[in-house]
Amino acid sequence: MQLFRDRVDAGRALGQRLRVLLGGGGDLLVLALPRGGVPVGFEVARILGVPLDVFMVRKLGTPGHEELAMGAIATGGVTVLNEGVVGRLGIPRSAIAAATVRETRELARREHLFREGRPPARVEGRTVILVDDGLATGSTMRAALRALRLRKPARIVVGVPVGAPETCAELEREADVLVCVHTPEPFYAVGQWFEDFTQTTDDEVRELLARAAQGEEAAPVAP
Secondary structure, rough: OOOOHHHHHHHHHHHHHHHHHHHHOOOEEEEEOOHHHHHOOOHHEEEEEEEEEOOOOOEEEOOOOEEEEEEEEEEOOEEOHHHHHHHHHHOOHHHHHHHHHHHHHHHHHHHHHHHOOOOOOOOOOOOEEEEEEOOOOOOOHHHHHHHHOOOOOOOOEEEEEEEOOHHHHHOOOOEEEEEEOOOOOOOHHHHHEEEEOOOHHHHHHHHHHHHOOOOOOOOOOOO
């Protein structure tokens, strides 16, 4: 059973849930995790009538099983390891170091590509909504959370359309507020709950961020 048609549908469902909880406007900011979190975050920002920016984070894929996260890195040099995966698979530290170097390089490349000269949004003192298209192991969101804390937001709201119940419970202890529209069990994978989970492209991310920068998200959508 799928819960959402695609990321746009998921973003609208999440946006309406967040609107009930937080209202709209004010000093709210949506930060989306690329790439799949950006179309979700675009809809959330549009519904709330608040700015959208991107917060760079990169998964550290397990050698030979790249879709399985052994950890993640985020802007600001923050690294979070999934010690359960690392220990269970006996992943050597040399492999973790190599992946970290490789993904740090890619993170910098994508940040330059996506921003197109735009400076990062102001975070300090604001309520920031961190958005992704779902939570499986939670490694990327955990890295983003810890990196974002260093920038001193007033509070951090984590928002996802779907997530593994145990991961949502863990992240609820780190975020100030966590909103997960659905926590199906058994969970399997994020893509399981979307009819269309086609990979978001760099060009799609750039287009949505450019549209947001031009103010498309500025008018709140009526619930």
